[in-house]
Amino acid sequence: MLLIPCPYCGPRSELEFKHAGEAHITREPQVADDQAWGEFLYTRTNPKGIIAERWRHTSGCGRFFNCLRDTVSDNILATYKSGEPRPSLETSGEPSR
Amino acid sequence: MVETVTLARSGSLAGRRMASVTELAPVARFSFRGSEATAIKLGEAFGARPAVEPCRSSVAGARSALWLGPDEWLLIATDQDAGTLFAALETALAAEPHSLVDVSHRNTGFDIVGAGGAGLLSEGCPLDFDLAAFPVGMCTQTVLGKAEIVLWRFAPLSFRLECWRSFAPYVADFLAQAADNQD
Numbered sequence: 001m002l003l004i005p006c007p008y009c010g011p012r013s014e015l016e017f018k019h020a021g022e023a024h025i026t027r028e029p030q031v032a033d034d035q036a037w038g039e040f041l042y043t044r045t046n047p048k049g050i051i052a053e054r055w056r057h058t059s060g061c062g063r064f065f066n067c068l069r070d071t072v073s074d075n076i077l078a079t080y081k082s083g084e085p086r087p088s089l090e091t092s093g094e095p096s097r
Numbered sequence: 098m099v100e101t102v103t104l105a106r107s108g109s110l111a112g113r114r115m116a117s118v119t120e121l122a123p124v125a126r127f128s129f130r131g132s133e134a135t136a137i138k139l140g141e142a143f144g145a146r147p148a149v150e151p152c153r154s155s156v157a158g159a160r161s162a163l164w165l166g167p168d169e170w171l172l173i174a175t176d177q178d179a180g181t182l183f184a185a186l187e188t189a190l191a192a193e194p195h196s197l198v199d200v201s202h203r204n205t206g207f208d209i210v211g212a213g214g215a216g217l218l219s220e221g222c223p224l225d226f227d228l229a230a231f232p233v234g235m236c237t238q239t240v241l242g243k244a245e246i247v248l249w250r251f252a253p254l255s256f257r258l259e260c261w262r263s264f265a266p267y268v269a270d271f272l273a274q275a276a277d278n279q280d
Contacts, residue, residue, distance in 0.1 A: 002224075009151055010151075010152075012239075013223035059239060059245050061169075
């Protein structure tokens with residue numbers, strides 16, 4: 001089981017959380033053609049390595065936050081509040097392996 | 098040594114470690130949401146000032162305010178009926194953007210008191226109940242088995258568990274089963 005550090009409540013068990021897809025996906029309201037809309041809806045980076053994701057502390061404070069996770073090792077590298085910039089990996093501490 | 102676990106909904110149960118689980122009488126409860134500034138105003142009217150620090154409670158006499166989220170608190174009052182208190186709080190907050198909802202009838206409370214209480218809860222809750230990790234005054238939303246609960250440690254060996262009323266039979270049975278498991 002993962003121990004996920006909620007930016008508000010501190011480290012909590014994975015079963016209190018819900019995954020909510022990739023983070024930092026922004027919609028460009030000015031671009032409304034089918035191609036851009038389709039990419040906004042469906043295209044994700046799906047990297048092998050570090051990914052920024054949204055999580056929600058569903059059974060805790062109920063807040064969405066962002067999380068840097070290594071998809072290979074499942075290590076949680078950093079969590080930060082929604083609206084805050086993605087932290088650089090130098091400042092996130094722990095190595096991914 | 099065999100002690101007795103008393104469970105309001107399920108009668109008496111034998112449990113090895115001492116803990117009593119008691120379903121509480123109805124009290125006034127409100128779900129309050131608003132900014133920290135609004136919470137300060139609310140605190141002046143309510144008595145207990147909502148804690149800004151995450152997962153902490155504040156108590157003033159019969160009034161308690163439990164932090165549930167960065168803009169969300171559970172208010173519990175045992176000294177006044179919900180209707181009167183609701184009107185008083187709404188008057189005090191009239192000029193502030195906020196949400197105050199009477200959830201007195203939505204929730205049921207259990208008191209879990211005794212040295213075995215943390216052990217009972219640990220059967221279905223992943224939190225660390227060591228006093229260093231979950232000190233007196235800490236409160237949080239979490240899970241007990243499949244039920245979402247609010248858990249509040251108001252004394253070293255005393256927990257208050259708040260759950261939705263529809264989950265109360267499940268929670269009571271879960272704790273009874275937990276006591277059985279520890280026999």
